[in-house]
Amino acid sequence: MSEIDSLKSELESLQADALQAFSAADNLNDLQKLRVQYLGKKGALTEVLKGVGKLAPTDRPMIGQHVNKTKSALAAALDSTEADLAVKAKAARIEAERVDVTLPGRSKGKGALHPVQHGLDEITAIFSQMGFVVAEGPEIEDEFHNFDALNIPAEHPARAMHDTFFVKQMADQPMLLRTHTSPVQIRAMKRFLAEGGEPPLAVVAPGRVYRCDYDVTHSPMFHQVEVFKVDRDVSMAHLKGVLKHFLSTYFEKEVEIRLRPHYFPFTEPSAEVDIGCVFCAGKGCRICKGSGWIEVLGSGMIHPKVLESVGIDSEEFSGFAFGLGVERLVMLKQGIPDLRLFFENDVRFLSRMGVSK
Amino acid sequence: MKIPFSWLKDHVALTATPSQIAEDLVRLGHEVEAVEMPRAAVIGVRVGQIESKQPHPDADKLSLLKVNIGEAELVDIVCGASNMGEGDKVPVATIGTSLPNGLTIKKGKIRGAVSYGMCCSEVELGLAEDSAGLLILPVDAPIGAEVGDYLELEEAVFDLSITPNRGDCMNVRGIARDLAADAGLALAAIELGEIAINQAINAPDVAVAAEKDCPAYLARSITGIKVADSPAWMQARLIQAGQRPVNGVVDVLNTIMLDLGQPMHAFDADALDGDIVVRSAVGGEAFSALDGRELTLNTDDLLVTDSSSVIALAGIMGSAPSGVSESTTNIVLESAFFRPARISETRRVYAMVSEASMRFERGVDPAMVEVAMQRATAMIIDLFGGSASEITQCGDADKINAERSVKASVSRIQSRLGIDIPVSVDDVLVRMGFAVTRDGDKLAMTVPSFRHDISIPEDISEEYARVIGFDEIPELLPSLATTAPAMPDRSVHDAVAAGFLQVINYAFISASEQRLFVAADDLDIELENPISDAMSVMRRSVWPGLLNTARYNLNRQQSGVSLVEQGRVYYKTAAAHQESNVIAWLMSGEVEQDEWFDAARKADFFDLKGAVEAWLTLRGLTGRFIADDSIQGLQAGQSAKILVGRAEAGRIGRVDGDIASALDMDAPVYVAEINLDLLSAGKKTKFAPLPEFPGVERDLVFLFERGVSSDAILNAVKSAAGKLLIGARIFDLYDGKGVPEGFVSLGIRFALQDAKRTLTQEDSDAASQSIIAAMDKKFGATLRG
């Protein structure tokens, strides 16, 4: 066998060995080692090239071609094997990293707003968007703001109906827990006038109120929102318009409203406001006691004596006012049957009926 | 007030159905609580006579009755009432009867004794809200008859809620007047009856020494009567109207009061000593009221007296000794007008409400004072015999509330109501007793004497509105000035977003709960009339409420709670009182439950501190937590005050173990509270360019003696590291194996950065050296490993 033939066969067997080794490689690391082993500076192919020097110069180009052919064949095989291995490796990694996406995610405990808070927020926001300004007042009030200025003099029967909590003597006058948010009407009007304001004045006043009454349907503390507007030519039609807009927005559907003449010392005329029963669409059910109507709040045109008690000319200006019970509206909207649930603060109730923010 | 339909028809010939009438009443401003059908509701309830009454052998309060209901056999009934005796006739609900309260009568065994029915009170028959024992029927009630038939229970009874301004409608005639006017029907005349005056009988001697409080007082003697039960029809009416028959005379007066609205009183003439004087109390006088109470009277109370004692608290209640009984033969009848405010005040002071006081304090119709007297006299003589004296009259009822007129402007009423008020409506008002004259825009109205509630144009406006109907008023949205709404308070919302459940507790707590977290009671605001001791003091901390809520829920299988509450706290100040708006948190038990990725973990101080810090960050604020071992109710060593800016705005810590274990709370309880009124507006972050050159970060681990605060360490790091320092924090804390007793290993990670260049190894080495030196010098801390 000539030198050249022997080199040729050497190259052929090298290529065959290499290709077999490549295909046997099952990871990129091994393959990289094989690359070095065959194509590296000190690799097998370089060793073969060393034998080229012994050849006749005329034979060298031919064997050179063979070497190059072998080299590129090996390189190509390496590249394709590498690509295969990379695909396999990725597939294996993906398999290894597979998770059960139906397991629950990591999360902190879920908070929730108290349903009464959410109701207050919703109610206040509706009036706020209509241009009513939010106001607050003290919960421990004097008799002037809670009663007298609202045209409820001491001997008035309506005063007794308020089931007032009195506070043990602490100032120079008797103090009480406000029985309604109406005193904020007086305070807001006085502050507004003192700051040089002149009607129109439109206020929404949310807050806690207290009545000395505790049973299945009464809580000694509950929440009210007082709403009033004073301007020239404010009429009962405006009162009805605002009520209709508010109640329809709050209950997220067009509700029928009905005003019934009633009596409140601080409004004249006064009206109780009913809405068409939201449970039976007015057909009559247990909740509305078959009447198709549910009483939701008290309202009226601000009594001239109330306007005058703060120094607003009742000839020139008029106003409407109403006060609504937040718990009652929330109970109606969310179908909560029992007032006591609100203040029991059972977290199962709060998580379920409260609103996450 | 309950009004049987048939009674209304005595005054006006109504043809509408009860439900139509109910709708009219509502429109006119009389709230209809219910239209009851009492007759249909008590079918199966029969008149029974108690033949025998034995005590139950095994129960003190029960009796074994044998009752004759007109059948062959007596009926055995076990009864819990005590006001009945052998021979009494009572309503008996037989087996199978369904009562208005939903109860269906079945054969039952009570403490071993079999009962075949139930004896009823007015409550079970649906005739009254409460009662004192069984309803005892008149002796002539036919045994076995249906009680509904016998009592002639009405097919419809209106249960009305009369507003306090409409005293004139606290009687059947007042309601009938409104309905008649509205329907255009005539109101029947009142039948006075014939009275033969016996001149031989002396009219009572009466003097009124308090004319302002008592502008009219009529009295008359009736002698020789024989008091018997009132007739069945009258008893039936009283029962249907929710009242209990007492005796013949009282029943007549109550019937007239319900009918005409004029409360009257009858004194036993033989119990009186000398002349009747109506006067103000002098103070300290004693009064034995008919309801059994013994009162010491105040100055200004209006009294009816004789020569030796107080015989009535005027308009409210008579005295026990002067009351009329079955054995009374001579009476003095009183019919008067008392000043409403006077009655209201006295009634309030003694918390003494009567049917009479409710009417007097709302104002009765002056025109009825004499009418009622005549009517009562005629009925009493007709039913119980006797003869009447002339009337002694003090004052003049005709002058009370006479000829009051209100002027109003038609256009102003229309502008306030938002509707026109047509002239045709004037007729309705005239039928309601007003005189109306219109002259262009000018409206003048004369108000009837019984309408105490009408004095200003707005009152007139309401009269028009209710006659026309509020439904006729259109719904108009007013033009509203657009103002930028203020940013709503997000305090509690942010805490909720961080995983806390919002709770709302009562603002009053018990005094002992108050003392848990506030030592001294000098600033407590107490209630004069609390619901109970548990709700008697205005809270000065929200924590007691949160603790109760936590306990309530941890006792109900909750493994952990994270609660937040926002509300006010209340305390006295030198000038008056203060209400502060606070937010408070509570964490206890598991904050992380067992999960597939991690084991359960109970809340500790840093869970809550982290929540408070995050909450402050959301408002652009930072808090400094200063260890404070002296916070009432918190455990020393795990409690801190929270400084925000210069204000001591809050407190945080672990609830004292004794407090928690007294509440049976096993897991540590952490609470925090921040006074929202003390928080300043947070800093608005200004823009700063992002750094262009990378910074370096280095870790140093030191051995510190235990007790050095990390706050102090980091402050020292900050001042030592130089101006390149952009941050430093504790990244590791270890006191286990390898750390000597009394020491703790703390890892500090700090970062340096320069806006103008890339930092080098030399920069971080220099900073490290300064820090190491500072830690050694300030704390004697040595670098570890």
Ligand SMILES: [Zn+2]
């Ligand atoms: Zn309904």
